Every structure is written in C-alpha cells, then in structure tokens.
Amino acid sequence: MIVEVLYFAEFKDITGKEKEEFELSSNQLKVLIELLLAKYELPLRDLLWDENTQNISNLISIIINNQALLQENPLLAQLNDGDVIAFLMPVSGG
Amino acid sequence: MNSRNETEIESGIYNKGEIDLACIIQSIKRDSNIEEAGSIHTFTGIVRRSSKTGKPVVSMKIDAYDDLANESIKKICAKLKQEKGIIDIKIIHLKGEFELSEDLVYVVVASAHRKEGFEVISNAVDMYKKDIAVWKREDFKDGTSEWIH
Numbered sequence: 683m684i685v686e687v688l689y690f691a692e693f694k695d696i697t698g699k700e701k702e703e704f705e706l707s708s709n710q711l712k713v714l715i716e717l718l719l720a721k722y723e724l725p726l727r728d729l730l731w732d733e734n735t736q737n738i739s740n741l742i743s744i745i746i747n748n749q750a751l752l753q754e755n756p757l758l759a760q761l762n763d764g765d766v767i768a769f770l771m772p773v774s775g776g
Numbered sequence: 777m778n779s780r781n782e783t784e785i786e787s788g789i790y791n792k793g794e795i796d797l798a799c800i801i802q803s804i805k806r807d808s809n810i811e812e813a814g815s816i817h818t819f820t821g822i823v824r825r826s827s828k829t830g831k832p833v834v835s836m837k838i839d840a841y842d843d844l845a846n847e848s849i850k851k852i853c854a855k856l857k858q859e860k861g862i863i864d865i866k867i868i869h870l871k872g873e874f875e876l877s878e879d880l881v882y883v884v885v886a887s888a889h890r891k892e893g894f895e896v897i898s899n900a901v902d903m904y905k906k907d908i909a910v911w912k913r914e915d916f917k918d919g920t921s922e923w924i925h
Contacts, residue, residue, distance in 0.1 A: 691839050691911035691923050741925075748843050768841060772925040774912050775869060775905040776821045776838055776880030 683763035685714060691771055696725045711744070712757040714767065730769060743770040785866060787853045788846040789910070792838075792872035800884045804864050813863040813886040817893040819901055821881035823874050827924075832917035838871040838880060841909035845869065848908040856885075856900055861892035867904055880912075 688701045706713045715738065719727050732739045737757060744751040745768040746761070753759050761767070785795065785803035801816060823836045849867050856865050863886040870880055883900045887893030904910075915921045 688841070690841050690909070691913065694839060695913075695923075745841075745844065748847075770841065770909060771911065771923065773906070773909055774924040775908055775910045776823075776836075776912050 683709065683761070685761055685763070685765045685767055687714070687718070688766060688768040690768065692729055693726075693769060693771075696722055696729065706761065709761050710757065711751075711759040711761055711767075714761065715757065729771070738769075741772060744768075745770060785868070787849045787865075787867045789840045789842045789849070789869050789871055792870045792874060792878075795868055795870070795882075797879070797882050797884070800866050800868055800882055804866055804884050804886050807864040807886065809863050810886060812888055815887055815890045815893050817885045817887065817890075817897045819881075819883040819897050820879050821901075823876050823878050823880060825876050827914050827916070827922075831914075833914045834876070834917050835915040836874045836880070837913040837915070837921075838869070838874065839911050839913070840869065840871045844909040849904065852900060852903045852907065856896050856903075859892060859896055861888040862896050863887060865896065865900060867900060869904065869908065869910055871910070 684703050684705050686701055686703050689697050689699055694700060704714055704717050719731060730739060730742060737755065738744065744756050747766055751759055785800050797818060797820060804816065825833055827833055853865050853867055856862060865885045868882045874880060883897055885893050885897045887896065911923055913921050913923045
C-alpha cells in the first residue's frame with residue numbers, strides 16, 4: 683500500500699521536499715518510521731526519534747488525514763492505502 | 777491585489793505578497809453589521825532584528841500546514857466573534873521568506889467599543905501563537921538558522 687508524507691519546517695529542510703510517497707510492506711506506522719529513518723538517517727532521527735523510549739519523540743504530533751493521532755503507542759497505529767501523514771513539531775506563529 | 781479590494785477576505789494562511797492590511801480593513805468594513813462598530817483595531821506582527829536570546833536575525837521563513845492552520849484560525853475567529861461587542865474579526869497569517877520588518881501576520885477586529893476590541897485582539901494573538909500549525913525559522917547574521925518552538 684502507498685501512503686503520502688507531508689513535510690513541514692525542519693522536516694522540509696532535512697528532506698528537501700514538501701511531500702513524498704512511500705510504499706509500505708505492512709499497515710503499521712512503525713514500518714513507515716523505519717523507512718524514513720533509513721532514508722534520512724541522523725538528522726531525521728534526532729528530530730523524530732526518542733532513543734530512551736525507542737519511540738517517536740513526544741514533542742512530535744502525528745497527523746493522519748488532517749486528524750491528530752491519539753494513541754498510546756503511535757508505532758502500532760494502523761495505516762490505510764492513500765493515507766496522508768504529517769509529523770509536526772510544536773508550533774511558533776509569527 | 778486590487779481584485780482583493782472587491783472581495784471578501786477570509787481568515788487563514790496566505791502567501792507573502794498575496795494580501796495586505798488595507799484589503800483586510802476594507803473587507804471588514806463590508807461586513808453587514810459594520811455600522812454597529814465604533815472602532816477597528818489592528819495588530820501587525822513583523823520580523824524583528826533580534827531573536828529572543830538577542831542573536832542578530834537577518835531574515836525569517838514561515839512555513840504552514842495550510843489545512844490545519846486554516847481550520848484552527850477559523851475556530852479562533854468564530855469563538856472570539858461570540859464575545860460581547862465584537863462585530864467581526866479576521867486573522868491572516870502570511871507564509872514564505874521575509875526580510876526584517878516585513879509583515880508576517882495581521883489581526884483585525886471591529887468592535888462596538890474600544891475596550892472589548894483591545895481585549896479581543898490581544899486574546900487573538902495569544903491564541904494563534906499557541907494553536908495554529910505555523911512555524912518560523914530565524915536566519916541569523918552568523919549564517920546559522922533555527923526553527924523556533
């Protein structure tokens with residue numbers, strides 16, 4: 683299945699892209715995270731990943747199809763074909 | 777920009793250069809209830825030449841998740857429009873690359889009396905800074921940059 687990831691702020695700087703499609707071998711968010719960390723390595727890992735908890739950093743809000751993901755362990759969230767996902771840092775309006 | 781002088785300006789995210797304060801004020805003055813207003817208050821956020829820690833800033837970038845930010849801005853406006861004496865409110869946040877002193881955000885409030893207008897415009901600024909999916913990156917004189925959170 684294919685999902686789309688939207689990049690904002692630091693994520694856009696690191697990837698050099700506004701959005702990107704990924705083909706996933708299973709429907710868990712964990713698989714997408716593994717692909718992202720493998721592709722963009724340390725700069726993205728520093729931003730997205732908490733080494734202590736071995737999970738997505740609690741500074742990050744996960745948005746799926748414009749809705750916040752509210753799940754105790756986000757890595758286990760189930761994705762569907764065509765989902766649009768964004769990882770957001772805390773906001774800072776002008 | 778002239779065409780915007782004739783149309784309703786909706787609150788939300790716009791690209792730099794797409795809209796200016798005069799257009800927003802003209803739009804708010806076309807509100808069907810504007811004759812109940814005794815004042816129009818405006819707030820303009822601009823690029824400051826130093827960061828919160830005093831580091832010299834040379835430019836700024838604003839990025840936004842338009843769908844989420846527009847939804848949050850509309851909710852803020854709808855909530856504040858319920859306040860007593862508030863006739864209309866618009867919040868416009870710009871995105872793109874900005875030089876020092878350039879406009880980043882406009883809040884315009886029409887109110888029956890000045891007191892509630894001043895109060896609501898201050899609340900609107902607090903709310904958009906906390907709630908909308910917008911990020912700013914300060915570019916410093918020493919060549920480094922930092923996204924502010």
